[in-house]
Structures are given as C-alpha cells and as structure tokens.
Amino acid sequence: MKKNMNKNYFEVLRPGINSTFQDNGRNNFYHIGIPFSGAMDNRNFLLANTISNNEINNPVVEFAYQGPKLKYIGENISINVTGDVNFKIIRKNKNLEFSCYENIILENNDCLDILSTNRSVYGYLSIGGTFEVDYYLNSCSTNTKAKIGANSGEKLKKGQTIHLKNIKKILPKNKIEYLNSKIENIRIIKGPHFDYFSKDAIDSFFSDEFNVTKLSDRMGIRLKGPKISNIKNTNIKSEGLVKGVIQITADGDPIIMLSDHGTIGGYPKIGVVISADYDKLVQIPPGSKIKFKEINLKDAETIFKLYEMETQNLISNIK
C-alpha cells in the first residue's frame, strides 16, 4: 500500500556530475570528524526554498557544473532553479525555456534537463513540497565521504527514483529578479600561522594572482600560483579547521577548505575567508584567477551584517 502512496516522483535519467541532497548543514559534530556540509551557496539555497514557499531548511538538490536530467511522474507540482543555470523542460517533445528564480509548473511526463551552470559551479533545485529523504544527525545533507545523509550518503545515480511528499495543492507563483555577482578579490582575515611565512611570501600572497585548479570540490579549492615559502615549519600539530580557512601545503600551495572539509588538519593556516564572501567564493569555477585582500575583523563583521541584510531584503522581495 505504502508504495502506491508515493505516486509523485522523479526518475533520474542522468545524474549530473555531483548532484546531492543538501539542507542548512549539520551542526555540532566536528569533534567526531563530521563536517558541516549543507548547501555550498547558502544564499541561493535560501532563495530556492523561499520561492517554493517551503520551510527555510527544506532539502534541495544541489548540482555542480552539469545538473541532472529528471523525468517527472505525478500531479502538477511547482519547481524552481536558483543560481546561474541553463535548463529546459521537455514537454511532449517540445523544448520549453525558463528562467531561474521563478516557479514553474511541472506536469506528468515532463522532463527537466539541467544542462549547465554558467561561469559558476553550484545551482539548486527546489520543489513546492518535500523530497522524501533520510536524515542523519539532524540533517539530510549528503556527505559522500562518510556516506551519511540523504540517498545513503551517495550522489544521485542513474535510474534511481526520488519520491516526493507534501506537494503543495496551491502552486506558488513566486519569483524574483536576481543576478549573481562574481568576485575575483577574496577578502581574508589573517590566520594563526601568518608568521610562518617569509615577508616575500606574504607580499606575493596578497599581490599575485592564483589559479583555481580542477582539483576543487565540496571539500576544498586547490590553488596554483607563486609558491608561498615557509620559514618555520611546513607542518603543525593537527588542529581544528573551519569553512573558508586557507592552509598552505608543504609544497607551498594554498588550499581553501570548503563545506565538506576534513575537520582537523596539519598545515599552517595563513588566513580565513570572511563569511560574507563564502557564497561567492564557492561559485568560482576552475580556470578562474583570484586575488586575496586582507581586512580586519571589525570590517569583516560589518560586511557580513550588510550581506545578511541584503539576503533578508531579497527574501522579503519574493512575491
């Protein structure tokens, strides 16, 4: 009987490169080695759920570069896509084009094809309803390393079905105009091992460009640029890490730790990306060039307040 109740579902025709269920993340488990996880770009996650009239922490599908191709079976449902994303809906052999940040009605047998994120990395799919997913330690966020969270801790797989529940009977028509801005200058606060590096290394850290390499994922961004030479020790006794912390490896290359990062690490920390720049940082695709700029804690706090006001303002403008 229960099977028949799940009459609304997606069938995964193509999973995409790295499509996972995410929510607001998993608090309070760093001490046992479980990272925060959650949607990489928190603002786009919040916008997706708000446009759907959902609870703010509802699960979404996060995708990177190429998203999934999903066939929908069921009653009419609203969906929306956030980010800078190119997608279409195939209805009775016709290709229909839509924009991000607006609710679209999906009909039985429609096919949603999320083709690519444009000059960015992550995008989000939200539905007017709830993806039926497993929770682990108070979050559905998928962590593919520890194999925990929704979908048994795995990425979406070809041929699997995604069951839906609580589908909204009155389909929301919300939308908002929003343009994702890009950044090249990443603002950081000095880290605890700033004095491990030579004056020349610090100078070039802040004045030279770094390339975002292909070895970048939900765990971290690896950069290539001038070698940052260490004058003290290339290792420290392992200690706690946070999102946005920049470690310098023994080879002299920076790694920026992101939402699925290892919870402790043994490389010196030259700095930490400010919270207000995190959503934009994660969206910088491989092949891009970035520069670091140092600011102080007070300024970082003020900039975050402004960023948060901007997010709240966007949310309140969704109609």
Added chain:
Amino acid sequence: MIKNISNLGDAALYCDFGTEVNKEINRNVINYFNNLRDSNFLGITNITPSYNKLVISFDLKLTSFAKLKKQVENLELKKNNNSKNNLIKIPVCCAEEFALDIKRLQKLLKINEAKIYETFFSKNYYCYMTGFIAGMPFLGDMDKSLFAKRLETPRVKVPKNSIGITEQFCNIYTFESPGGWNIIGKTPVDIFDNKKNTEPNLINPGDTISFYPISKLEYEKKYE
C-alpha cells in the same frame, strides 16, 4: 588553562592551550570542550578539540567573536567533567595481507616483526582527538622504539579499519581514505557506525584504548 584566545576568521575562536603534546594539556582541552558542550552559549555551531587547541565555531548571525570570547573567559569550569573516560578494547588482525607496512617498519626500526607487535600490544593508548575523517581516533603515545616517519608518498587508498602508526601516534582508518601512516594490521570492529543516529563514534577524546591480537580465523568470524 587557555593561554590565549584569538579569532580564526570572523566566525570562530582559536583557543591556545600551549605547544606541547601531552595528556595533561589535552585533558584541559577536553575539559573545556565538555564544559562548553553543557554551557548552551548562544550561537556555537561546532567545538573541535585537538592536541593542544580548541576551535569554537559560531553563527555570526547570532553572536560575535568579542561576545563569545568574554563568555569563554568567564566560563566556570566544573571539575571532573571527563566522566566518560572509557577503556575500550580493540581486536587487531596482523595477517600479512593487512599489515601493509610491517616489512618496511622492520627495516626502518631495525626490530623484528614479533618485537614490534609485542611492544605495540603491551601499551594502553590515550585518545587525544577524533576527526579528519568521521570517527578517526588519534591515539598515543607509542613506545619510543616504534617511532616511524610517515610514508614518503602517501597511499591513495588505505583500506577501511586499518591500524596505522606514525611518530608518537597510532590511529584507525574509519573509512577508506588517502593516508601516509604505516599500516600494521586491521580490526574487524567498525569504529564509526554510520547507521547509528546517536553517538556513532566508538572512541571519543579522553578514552583509553588497548589493542589485542586476533587470528585471521577470529577476524573472519567477527566480520560475519
């Protein structure tokens, strides 16, 4: 006690307990960790104890570095908060196929295999911290005669449940993972149980671990 509290970015406190690695300092770190877990200070999202540091992450929407720093500085420590200091016994199978680096260690340490294992199994180990990957315990201290450097080229894949040693520490790879520690055996016990929704970790900071050897036959039995 905390020697210094500085900011790690704009959303974390970096509490420095010193530079040495020893049980006394680490017990201090864990005592603070336990007290902070009970404190309910607004906005804390994660507390990460390590050998001699404690990183406290917080939600910048709810609190700030200055506010939380003051709260941590004024925290009244309840003594003997390390109530859950368990002794946990972990079986290890040292069959050739699991002891990936035992030959290398014999050469490096100039001690024969039997002596290496005898020394390893004769000590209890203290859990300084868990993490890096889910549930991985960092245990110490090894007997000085077994101090060995990491592999020069780390393995791309260390098998799940492998026991590794390096310098004064040993650990258990709770998941298949890249890693450079010297592998001397494998346990049939899952240290991190991702099916358990409460306390998925078998080993927690402050616990004491004793390893004991088992045969291949026992290993296979336990695995079933």
